[in-house]
Amino acid sequence: MNTPGLELILQNISRFIELNSGEIDFFVSLLKPHHLRRRQFLLQEGMVCNYTAFVYNGCLRSYSVDSNGFEHILQFAIEDWWIGDMYSLVTRQPGFLTIDALEESDVLLLHRDDQLRLFNEVPKFERFFRILLEKSMVMHQLRLMENISMPAAQRYQIFASRYPQIIARVPQTQIAAYLGITPEFLSKIKKDLLRKK
Amino acid sequence: MNTPGLELILQNISRFIELNSGEIDFFVSLLKPHHLRRRQFLLQEGMVCNYTAFVYNGCLRSYSVDSNGFEHILQFAIEDWWIGDMYSLVTRQPGFLTIDALEESDVLLLHRDDQLRLFNEVPKFERFFRILLEKSMVMHQLRLMENISMPAAQRYQIFASRYPQIIARVPQTQIAAYLGITPEFLSKIKKDLLRKK
């Protein structure tokens, strides 16, 4: 199979749990490699999300489209990140999110059924995802608090310093859709910030 | 000990996992009942959060205070809800959140050390909290998406229909601090909504 992706995902997991070779083999047997072209969908709105994806190359985004056709981005995922539609994964109902690739990308897919089997057969994985969820919660809570308490300019600065790799490779329209502002306004924010320096 | 609280927490847990009497006894032995007067702190900003609290009576809130002295509410927790400072629980560092009681309240406290011990000794509890985290993530993601994509009036309506029990017992200033708007503006929103009906 594809060695670089496996190396990265095993390293990602080894940050929180330690696996023996049998556990590694079992885990790896559950993963489906998947290639995505630019703009290709991993999940479309209204579909049930069956997979959690680990990105080992490229960049994906999860987002929803409102009644006026505007996109609002929940998450970017570059190398070494996980992405999926938690709502749909948990409820097994059709979700509101779309997931697609901003660049040519490669992911490893873990089916929800396989994930749950994994939790039963190797409880360490339940620990791994529990820890991943805890960290993810912390970041979401931080972002939420920033959103309800700070003006857009400040949110942009925090985002830029927190995720310089993402700023560097993602178009401004996408950043604006993540921050919850229009691209035009983000452009003005950047001008103002430059002027102040 | 206090039977009503225990009944409620065991029922809460039984929604996702089943326990035998030995496991119940062990779990219960780790819980510390705690009473809070109105306005009393469970956690103060800058302290390490050691406990996850299960509310079985009353109403708590977690919030941060910005540099201008304004409060921003992350979560309300009434009967049958869990509350804590995930950031501080996970990192074991001093956190940014304050947790206090909006009403005279009763909680059951689970120390982070005991929680981690529990995960080792009764792995079912790791499952329980993994599921709790998944559901909590879904709600946070929903709220975040609403915040970046909807005007305040709509966010208020959604909040009111999603949490009627909270609207009924929490002052408007607190709702405003949760929605990310000023109390004055919330007052105007309510007036407008009434006029439209």
Place this chain on the structure above:
DNA sequence: CGTCTATTTGAATGTACTCAAAAGCGGTGG
């Protein structure tokens, strides 16, 4: 009944959006 707090109202201001148009920036083909 008075005191304390929460809510409402209003005018002025600031933050962010809309719409339309111009400018910049790769790529691709001639």
Place this chain on the structure above:
DNA sequence: CCACCGCTTTTGAGTACATTCAAATAGACG
């Protein structure tokens, strides 16, 4: 190598959403 195309970013004027500050009103409670 340049000209053109499609896409992203910038600019600007007008508007809408939300805040600030100050003051009036309304509720809750001893």
